[in-house]
Amino acid sequence: MIGRHIKNVSAPMAGMALAGIFACSVALASTGGGTDPGGPGGTTLSANHTEQSQRPAASDDREDEREEREDDAPPVLPSDCEPAEAAEIEYSNGRIPDEDLCPLPQEDESLRADAAAAFYKLNAAYHEEFGEEMCVRSSYRSYDRQEELYESMPAGMAAAPGNSNHGLGLAADLCGGVEEEDTPEFEWLEDNAGEYGWIHPDWAYSNPYEPWHWEFDVGQN
Ligand SMILES: [Zn+2]
Incomplete structure (x- = not known):
């Protein structure tokens, strides 16, 4: 109810935020992660970024897994993701190396392995309900990426x-309808995400209003 009221007030802001996030995502993909100021190394960085996301062997495995699954079956957690150990290694914010991130079914998106494992289950349940996978606009963000976003929003x-x-x-x-509260x-998700360890935090109903922002609840898991 609070959210509904706030939503009417801040809908233009929400729209701006969405546009900003989306625009930045596109920019990120085309600049190879934005971790380099550019210049002569730019081309190399882009090439590295394309290849570096995963080790070659793991990347091949994932390709195979994707090809093998039935078109209408939701994807499963890649076999080299290790959710049981994810919480034991603490990285500072925005500094998780690629090898300790777990790719989501959505291209170029990743999370810590325990959050990703829960996400795959939630995604499968969502698929069963709506006949399609969840839409993800942004997930893990590096420190540099967050800095870009902070400065542009x-x-x-x-x-x-x-x-x-x-x-x-x-x-x-999230997107695909989740970015608006009354869909x-x-x-x-409000009714079911908790079962899979995902929550919509209280602050995101109003301060700021971000219906699209969902979190893996480490306290609960
Ligand atoms: Zn967010």
Whole structure:
């Protein structure tokens, strides 16, 4: 109810935020991660980024897994993701190396392995309900990526670098209807995500209003 009221007030802001996130995602993909100031090394960085996301062997395995699954069956957690150990290694915010991130079914998206494992289960349940996989606009974000976002968004619409759960690989910004609070997709998640360890944090109903922002609840898992 609070959220509904706030939503009407801040819908234009929410729209701006969405546009900002989406635009930045596209920019990220084309610049190879934005961790380099550019210049002569730019081309090399892009090439590295394309290849570096996973070790070659793991990448091949994942390709195979994707090809083998039935078109209408939701994907399963890649076999080299290790959720049981994920919480034991603590990285500072935005500094998780690629090999300790677990790719999501959605291209170029990843989370800490325990959050990812729960996400795959949630995604499968969502698929069963809606006949399609969840839409993810943004998941793990490096420190540099968060800094870019922070500087490009209106004040208060993105956490300062080092303070976002995206930097811990524990948050995902969703789309496909979830970005609005009164949709069937949002309401289904409200009712069911908790069963899979995912929550919509209280603050995201109003401060700022971010219906698209969901988190893996480490306290519960
Ligand atoms: Zn978010």
